[in-house]
Amino acid sequence: MTSPRTVAHRDPASLPHVVIIGGGFAGIATAKGLSDQDVRVTIIDRHNFHTFLPLLYQVATAGLEPADVAYPIRTIFGSARNVRFRHGRVRAIDHPRGVVILDDDAEITFDHLVVATGAIAAYFAVPGAEQFALPLYSLADARRLRNRLLSTLERADVAADRERVGVTFVVVGGGPTGVETSGALSELINIVIRRDGLRLDTSKVRIVLVDVAPRLLTQFPDAAGDYARQHLESMGVDVDVGRSVVEIDATSIRFSDGERLEAEAVIWAAGVSAGDALPAGLSATPGAAGRAQVSPDLRLVGSANVWAVGDAAAIPQSDGSIAPMLAPVAIQSGNHCAKQILHVVHGEATTPFRYHNKGIMATIGRNAAVAKLPYGRVITGRLGWLAWLGLHLWYLIGFRNKLRVMINWTWRYFDWKSGPRLIVADAETDE
Numbered sequence: 001m002t003s004p005r006t007v008a009h010r011d012p013a014s015l016p017h018v019v020i021i022g023g024g025f026a027g028i029a030t031a032k033g034l035s036d037q038d039v040r041v042t043i044i045d046r047h048n049f050h051t052f053l054p055l056l057y058q059v060a061t062a063g064l065e066p067a068d069v070a071y072p073i074r075t076i077f078g079s080a081r082n083v084r085f086r087h088g089r090v091r092a093i094d095h096p097r098g099v100v101i102l103d104d105d106a107e108i109t110f111d112h113l114v115v116a117t118g119a120i121a122a123y124f125a126v127p128g129a130e131q132f133a134l135p136l137y138s139l140a141d142a143r144r145l146r147n148r149l150l151s152t153l154e155r156a157d158v159a160a161d162r163e164r165v166g167v168t169f170v171v172v173g174g175g176p177t178g179v180e181t182s183g184a185l186s187e188l189i190n191i192v193i194r195r196d197g198l199r200l201d202t203s204k205v206r207i208v209l210v211d212v213a214p215r216l217l218t219q220f221p222d223a224a225g226d227y228a229r230q231h232l233e234s235m236g237v238d239v240d241v242g243r244s245v246v247e248i249d250a251t252s253i254r255f256s257d258g259e260r261l262e263a264e265a266v267i268w269a270a271g272v273s274a275g276d277a278l279p280a281g282l283s284a285t286p287g288a289a290g291r292a293q294v295s296p297d298l299r300l301v302g303s304a305n306v307w308a309v310g311d312a313a314a315i316p317q318s319d320g321s322i323a324p325m326l327a328p329v330a331i332q333s334g335n336h337c338a339k340q341i342l343h344v345v346h347g348e349a350t351t352p353f354r355y356h357n358k359g360i361m362a363t364i365g366r367n368a369a370v371a372k373l374p375y376g377r378v379i380t381g382r383l384g385w386l387a388w389l390g391l392h393l394w395y396l397i398g399f400r401n402k403l404r405v406m407i408n409w410t411w412r413y414f415d416w417k418s419g420p421r422l423i424v425a426d427a428e429t430d431e
């Protein structure tokens with residue numbers, strides 16, 4: 001057992017230095033676990049805030065403000081005496097010298113390194129996808145997408161003076177992110193057109209949700225995928241599963257059977273890669289999705305002092321599978337990593353990580369969600385939706401953000417048309 005040793009009576013410079021790359025769920029949990037312990041901690045992130053990724057789609061569809069889902073990392077650790085934040089992007093790792101190298105060429109020496117760099121969009125070499133599709137993996141992505149969606153609708157309103165215009169939005173990816181975005185987009189369009197007075201014919205505005213898999217939400221049981229499909233279709237979303245997108249350009253997508261579909265915006269929710277987010281020079285064996293393979297105690301295979309957590313790590317589970325890329329895995333692995341670093345610092349043996357499955361959820365729209373509970377039971381409808389709301393509020397970082405989101409959701413529930421439908425861009429091209 002680690003005894004509760006604190007930094008109170010030690011010269012900070014003499015303490016082992018733990019460098020954490022990434023202030024997402026995993027990096028923040030690791031730093032919290034090391035806060036006020038007898039180590040020095042530097043947490044590095046290219047953003048000066050933590051982003052609550054599960055609610056990004058609500059920022060993109062003008063349900064929430066960017067500040068509702070982001071929290072300054074400095075504020076999180078304001079009262080911790082041994083945790084420092086460094087704003088910047090880590091470019092490379094030099095293992096023999098034990099340093100990380102930042103974009104501005106600064107070097108930071110570590111005794112222990114925790115890689116918590118998360119994941120970024122994977123485009124699977126689909127021509128044009130990276131250039132023309134809009135991903136949803138950062139706050140900047142969400143703002144860009146919101147601007148594009150709202151600008152497209154405003155342009156269509158101007159054109160409606162002259163002709164009966166049609167608008168098509170395509171969402172690629174039928175997992176939770178694609179399903180949630182499609183549902184919220186349908187609600188946005190209905191509000192904007194019906195309540196904000198846009199002169200568009202709603203039957204001419206299409207949302208097409210495409211996935212190569214034969215059904216939606218393949219991580220959930222069949223019944224949940226069927227429920228999501230039926231509910232989305234009742235909201236006017238065209239669900240086109242079992243089809244693969246093989247090319248994207250500025251105005252259309254092309255399917256593998258050669259059919260081309262004109263689209264004003266293509267939202268990319270098709271998958272993520274952790275390997276492409278890892279800094280250069282990391283001596284890691286790549287696992288699934290390029291995640292760094294770790295031993296059960298979360299150290300990189302073969303390393304004594306480099307750890308990987310959250311999406312960045314391919315974490316083995318006792319049944320031989322790899323832990324999924326989910327926020328609870330990131331938080332739990334971060335907590336565990338902090339404890340193991342303290343064990344090593346104190347000359348104690350490490351223990352293996354065990355993920356406590358919290359289930360998975362996806363919301364589809366107002367009063368509609370699916371939740372798969374830890375033992376496989378599925379709940380849908382309003383109960384699932386209320387569970388989804390409660391859990392997301394619980395996991396949001398910062399009391400101020402919890403309160404703001406709760407007020408915003410409650411307000412919108414009763415005053416449906418409210419919402420930050422702002423195009424925050426100075427020029428047409430400034431998305």
Ligand SMILES: Cc1cc2nc3c(=O)[nH]c(=O)nc-3n(C[C@H](O)[C@H](O)[C@H](O)COP(=O)(O)OP(=O)(O)OC[C@H]3O[C@@H](n4cnc5c(N)ncnc54)[C@H](O)[C@@H]3O)c2cc1C
Nearest residue numbers: 022024025026045046054089090118310311325326327330
């Ligand atoms: C749109 C979306 C919706 C999701 N919805 C859900 C959901 O509903 N439920 C759920 O459980 N999971 C959901 N997930 C997955 C969940 O968000 C991730 O599993 C979780 O964020 C992983 O946490 P992490 O700390 O490993 O990585 P992240 O949260 O991605 O954090 C990584 C951090 O590292 C920083 N970083 C990366 N590279 C560098 C570098 N070189 N230098 C400096 N900083 C760097 C990034 O800026 C970022 O802050 C969703 C993910 C997305 C993208």
